[in-house]
Amino acid sequence: MNPDRLRSLAIVGGGTAGWMAAASLAHFLRPLGLSIRLIESDAIGTVGVGEATIPPILNFIRSLGINEDEIIRASRATFKLGIEFRDWTRLGHSYLHPFGATGFDMEGVPFYSTWLKAHRQGSVEALDDYSLMAQAIRQGRFMRPIAARTSPLHGITYALHFDATLFARYLRAYAEARGVIRSEGRVERVTLKPENGFIDSLTLASGETVSADFFIDCSGFRGLLIEEALHTGYEDWTNWLPCDRAIAVQSESAGPPAPHTLATAREAGWQWRIPLQHRTGNGYVYCSGFSDDEAAHARLMAGLDGKASAEPRPLRFTTGRRRQSWNRNCLSLGLASGFLEPLESTSLHLVHRGLAVFLQLLPDRHCAAANTARYNRIFASEYERIRDFLLLHYTQTERDDSDFWRYCRALPKPDSLSERIELFRAYGRIQPEDNELFPVQSWQYVMAGQGIMPAQTDPMADRLDPGHVSQVLDELRTVIGQCAGAMPLHGDFLKHNKLLYA
Ligand SMILES: Cc1cc2nc3c(=O)[nH]c(=O)nc-3n(C[C@H](O)[C@H](O)[C@H](O)COP(=O)(O)OP(=O)(O)OC[C@H]3O[C@@H](n4cnc5c(N)ncnc54)[C@H](O)[C@@H]3O)c2cc1C
Numbered sequence: 193m194n195p196d197r198l199r200s201l202a203i204v205g206g207g208t209a210g211w212m213a214a215a216s217l218a219h220f221l222r223p224l225g226l227s228i229r230l231i232e233s234d235a236i237g238t239v240g241v242g243e244a245t246i247p248p249i250l251n252f253i254r255s256l257g258i259n260e261d262e263i264i265r266a267s268r269a270t271f272k273l274g275i276e277f278r279d280w281t282r283l284g285h286s287y288l289h290p291f292g293a294t295g296f297d298m299e300g301v302p303f304y305s306t307w308l309k310a311h312r313q314g315s316v317e318a319l320d321d322y323s324l325m326a327q328a329i330r331q332g333r334f335m336r337p338i339a340a341r342t343s344p345l346h347g348i349t350y351a352l353h354f355d356a357t358l359f360a361r362y363l364r365a366y367a368e369a370r371g372v373i374r375s376e377g378r379v380e381r382v383t384l385k386p387e388n389g390f391i392d393s394l395t396l397a398s399g400e401t402v403s404a405d406f407f408i409d410c411s412g413f414r415g416l417l418i419e420e421a422l423h424t425g426y427e428d429w430t431n432w433l434p435c436d437r438a439i440a441v442q443s444e445s446a447g448p449p450a451p452h453t454l455a456t457a458r459e460a461g462w463q464w465r466i467p468l469q470h471r472t473g474n475g476y477v478y479c480s481g482f483s484d485d486e487a488a489h490a491r492l493m494a495g496l497d498g499k500a501s502a503e504p505r506p507l508r509f510t511t512g513r514r515r516q517s518w519n520r521n522c523l524s525l526g527l528a529s530g531f532l533e534p535l536e537s538t539s540l541h542l543v544h545r546g547l548a549v550f551l552q553l554l555p556d557r558h559c560a561a562a563n564t565a566r567y568n569r570i571f572a573s574e575y576e577r578i579r580d581f582l583l584l585h586y587t588q589t590e591r592d593d594s595d596f597w598r599y600c601r602a603l604p605k606p607d608s609l610s611e612r613i614e615l616f617r618a619y620g621r622i623q624p625e626d627n628e629l630f631p632v633q634s635w636q637y638v639m640a641g642q643g644i645m646p647a648q649t650d651p652m653a654d655r656l657d658p659g660h661v662s663q664v665l666d667e668l669r670t671v672i673g674q675c676a677g678a679m680p681l682h683g684d685f686l687k688h689n690k691l692l693y694a
Contacts, residue, residue, distance in 0.1 A: 196556040198226055198405045202394065204379055204417060205410030206232025208242050209526025209543045211360040212252070213408050214367035216547045219256045222371050229402060230367070231394065233378040239412060239507065239527065241440045242356040243466045243473040244272060244453045244537035247291055247349050252544040258366065264691045266362045267354035268469040270449040271334045271682060273325040275536070277641060279457040282590045287641030290325035292349030294633050295668060298656055304636045305650035306661055308620050312649060315662040319640060321669045325349060327676035334451040334682040344675045353453065353466045382421035390521045391417060405557045409524040413531065418514055418524035425515040432583050432603060433511040435461050435533055439489055440475040440505045444498035448683035455535060456495070459483065460596040463495050464534065469692055471501055477533050482596040513575045516568045521559050523550055530575060535585060538578050541629065545574065570627065577628050580609040581635070588613070588642035613644065620646035
């Protein structure tokens with residue numbers, strides 16, 4: 193065994209990111225004899241939001257051997273099949289970004305191209321008529337996928353809405369049961385090694401010193417280790433994504449839980465609605481240049497479906513990412529590594545993706561520079577693709593009813609996004625990059641939803657016989673409709689599968 197292998201690791205922060213890291217590293221690395229310590233300060237507290245996820249969260253849960261039903265009950269979770277975007281394109285307009293596949297490629301022709309051509313000829317209906325997840329959202333239905341591969345019900349793709357604090361609490365118990373030592377206390381000083389600038393130790397308010405071979409910074413926006421100690425630097429993306437504040441508030445449930453997140457565009461930002469078993473999570477993400485805090489507060493409270501059940505919580509952030517997510521012997525995760533607004537529920541995903549890539553590139557005590565650089569390159573690219581995807585929702589709006597939306601229409605676009613929009617506008621094509629989080633169909637839904645119409649249909653679609661295409665699409669639509677109709681109502685599924693918390 194390498195005598196320089198990591199033997200000890202310290203995590204600073206016990207928010208969702210810290211406990212996700214502790215649980216995952218305990219599961220995968222404890223068998224190697226690594227000791228793991230997590231330090232958190234009750235006095236500082238956590239952000240405590242982060243309730244909507246995307247499907248890869250289930251890979252995280254399953255990779256730890258956690259029983260999905262158990263964590264659903266413990267975190268009072270509901271199921272999520274996608275997101276509805278209301279009033280983003282224009283007032284009164286709504287579109288869905290459903291998870292999973294829509295239709296199937298025919299003779300190598302992408303489904304979107306086949307559909308677009310048939311749609312232009314007037315022979316078929318809306319794209320989301322061919323998505324089982326979209327149809328289930330419209331009818332408030334949910335079930336897990338069935339085993340039979342030939343059925344559309346096999347392709348059901350879902351994520352969760354959960355109470356982030358309860359989720360973190362569950363992971364804490366999991367991590368502690370696997371040997372993670374938790375210390376309560378404020379880290380007051382970070383000491384670096386003079387010879388290489390690596391982190392040597394942390395000093396807590398109690399005076400105790402904690403040394404480790406490697407440190408994970410999950411300390412939230414401030415980046416106690418990665419920024420305050422290592423001065424890594426932050427790429428500020430406010431010029432592209434100008435929202436910089438949020439107010440979050442919980443409300444009483446107003447009816448059965450919807451199997452999707454709702455994101456409604458407002459005068460100076462947008463509002464989320466996330467249904468949980470016991471309450472609804474709400475928040476208004478807005479740009480302080482276009483709304484003061486009082487107006488944002490009033491806007492949020494006026495847009496609630498049920499009575500507020502907790503005090504509204506204001507939050508401030510700067511969109512962007514750490515110049516290096518991993519610097520020397522410190523990896524940053526969660527808010528310490530960067531922040532992209534929760535429009536497509538990507539933050540927690542970036543935490544477990546970071547953990548997965550870290551495990552693939554597990555260093556020894558020297559943290560070879562090439563290894564660290566590789567991680568940082570992967571993460572720079574992942575952040576940028578998500579940034580582009582979020583920005584697409586803002587720049588391609590027709591809204592001109594407020595200063596904020598007029599400003600968004602004129603926002604500069606990174607070349608990577610401009611090129612993507614032009615490619616789509618030409619023939620309805622999306623060419624994915626390596627390791628891209630959102631699949632081609634996600635981009636197509638949002639491009640089309642935001643009102644971008646391809647000028648031409650894909651010439652490859654001319655290979656298909658139009659009569660045959662329209663028959664196949666007709667049958668597909670009928671089958672999808674029947675499958676969606678046969679699914680139980682979301683609330684009934686939770687109840688009959690004993691997934692409701694006791
Ligand atoms: C408005 C908003 C909405 C969001 N919605 C979503 C969503 O729907 N989906 C999603 O995936 N993500 C969402 N996120 C992101 C998500 O909330 C975070 O990614 C997640 O909560 C992780 O936060 P964290 O653990 O990095 O930081 P925090 O929750 O801030 O935790 C920081 C931890 O560090 C500790 N700490 C800090 N300083 C010290 C110190 N000196 N000594 C000891 N301990 C210290 C604190 O005690 C705390 O335990 C949202 C974020 C915001 C702001």
